[in-house]
Amino acid sequence: MAAARPKHRYSESPLRALLNIISTSVDAIDAAYASANLPHPSLDAPYDPHAPGEALRSDPGVAAAAKNIIGAAAQMIAELEHPFQGVTSTAYAFHQAAAISIASHLDLSEILHDAGPGGVALDEIASKSGASEVLLAKVLRLLATQHIFREVKPGVFTNNRLSSTLNKGKPYSVLARSREERLVGTSGRAALIEFTGDECFKASAALVDVALDRDPKDEQIALKRAFALGPSESLFQWHTRPENKARKERFACAMQGTAESDNSEGLFQGFEWGSLPYGALLVDVGSGTGGTLMRVVKRFPGHEFRIVNQDLEGVIETTKRYWKTNMPAYDRVSFQTHDFLTPQPYACAASNYYCKPHVFVLRHILHNWPTAQARVILRHLRAAAGPETQLVVLESALPVVCRESDGTGHDDVVPGAARPPAPRPLLANGGRASASVYRMDTSVYRMDMTMYTLLGGSERTIGEYAALFAEAGWRLERVCRLPGTEQCHIVARPGAKSID
Incomplete structure (x- = not known):
């Protein structure tokens, strides 16, 4: 008589584990809406950003539960659909x-x-x-x-x-x-969609040619191939062509919209601006309108911060008008025409403490540039830094998809460097629900591809930032992660010595 076959003990299936994540998270969201006595926003009704039910979606607990649901639902689809269907859907x-x-x-x-x-x-x-x-x-x-x-x-x-x-x-x-005026005065959402569907979409189609090109002398920025830009012409320079006036205005509208959609408190949930001394000198490098440090000044009026806004000539005139309109009485602000690929104007004598910046701010600057140019920018700042100068980089940190460190070892020693992983069996970064760069924008991975396609730039992992800083004479000190997004305030101090 044959021996009885032992019963197989099945562990919980991936589908069941994902379903449990969804069920638990739905319970959390339902409880939050029930506690607030609010209905869920309806998918069939128009979006109302001022509705209390929409505001509740930004609650940290609700937002975290929603991320888990989105990630789990997308992973469940990947588990169940035919693998080639998933590939062709992407294609x-x-x-x-x-x-x-x-x-x-x-x-x-x-x-x-x-x-x-x-x-x-x-x-x-x-x-x-x-x-x-x-x-x-x-x-x-x-x-x-x-x-x-x-x-x-x-x-x-x-x-x-x-x-x-x-x-x-x-x-x-x-x-x-009026086709020319249709985007003026709008939220910037449509402008962003149309910019994405024009410059980004058409440049992305040329990315395959870039990937297959084995001639290192050929142009490697996909935008230049798609639109026949000049050898040294960037996206921003190309936008200044007379025939691209509408594109330039659309881009400005889209970028202003994304800036205004940032979490208004996010700037103050990271770097401790209030810990800086009275009269500290803050230099916003590539400032744009200068709105970042204007918000800092408004939050800490008693600190009497000295503000320097630096940008290219055409931009700095706009910056002056912006400050004149929004803070006309503030007399501790100055404006400098400066190209950050050239030496910093604040390279004062080391003995002159008063002119050494307490903080250099780089907001969404480094991701525009390949590593070689980003290193140049940082080296110029290092040459102008004093022993106590802090570098505050406001950028997104690109998470690795696996559950291991990115191999730098910084996760163990730098406060905030480690990113809490999503619950198993989700991908460590949350998968489909990986946090966006901006509330009005897209995932950090799509933004990484976009920056490379348009400018040859990159979003970077914390390990890549640490390596870049070290090459430029800076030392990664801490990472302040902003809730609900991959945006960070990445703080560095001068390294052992300046790198010329």
């Missing part, structure tokens, strides 16, 4: 990018908004927008399948929570009168 994602850009350019959200929840038939949308009814049907159904827009009856579409974020806040009749 065909360019159609979605084209469709959302078409929707914004044609002001479809505004056309549907004016009609109300009953929706608009395809023939009327085509008549108003001037686009092909056949094309519109394909665009809207593809997007509606991604829960962007809603088909309420066959061939009749309306807005929903996602599509309404494309609304520019102007009636369609106003938008139709």
Whole structure:
């Protein structure tokens, strides 16, 4: 008689583990809404940023639970769908990018908004927008399948929570009168979508050629290939061409929108600005409008900080106007025309403590540049630094996807360097739910590809920042991570010696 086959003891399946994460997180979100006596925002209703139910989505507990659900749901899909289906879905994602850009350019959200929840038939949308009814049907159904827009009856579409974020806040009749002015005064969301669908999308198509090119003398920045930029011409220089005036204005609108969408408290949840001494000298390198340190001054008026805004000539004139408009009485601010790829104007004698900056600020600067140029920027700052000068880099930290350290060892010795991993069996970075760079923007990994495609730049891991700092004479001191995002305040001090 054959021996009885032992029963196999099954461990919890990955699907069950993911389901438990989803169930626990849904319970947490439901409890938060029940406690606040608020309904969940409806996917079918337009987005209202001022609704209490929307504000609750930003609560740290609710946001963390939502991230777990998104990551677990996406990982469950990856577990269940045919593997080649997952690959082909990614390969065909360019159609979605084209469709959302078409929707914004044609002001479809505004056309549907004016009609109300009953929706608009395809023939009327085509008549108003001037686009092909056949094309519109394909665009809207593809997007509606991604829960962007809603088909309420066959061939009749309306807005929903996602599509309404494309609304520019102007009636369609106003938008139709002036293509040049349609983005002026808007939130910047549509401008960002259209910039992404133009410069970013077209440059990305050239990235394959860059990857396959084995000639090191050839241009390696995909944007330059896609738009035939000059050998030494950057995105920003190309935008100054007369024929690119509309692109330049659109880019400015998009960037201003992302800056304004930053968590207003995020600037004060990292570096301890209030710990700086009275009259400290703060230099904003590549300041843009100078809004970062203006917010610091407003938060700590009794510190009487001395502020220096540095940027290129055309930008610094805008910076002066911005400060004159928003803080006309503040007399401890100055403006310098400066290219940060050249030596720092504040390279004073080491014995003159008063002119040594207490803080150099670099906000979203380093990710624009390849390592060689980023090193030059940091070396110029190191040469101008005093023994007590701090470097504060406001950037995103690119998480590795595995659960191990990135191999630098800094996680063990630098406060804040280690990033808490997502619960198993999720990917350590949270997978699909990996935190965005900005609330109005995209994941740090997409931004990493975008910076490389447009400028040859990079988002960087904490280990890569530590190595870059060391090469430029700085020492990574601590990392202040901002809640709900991959943004950090990365703080460094002068190393043992300056590097010339």
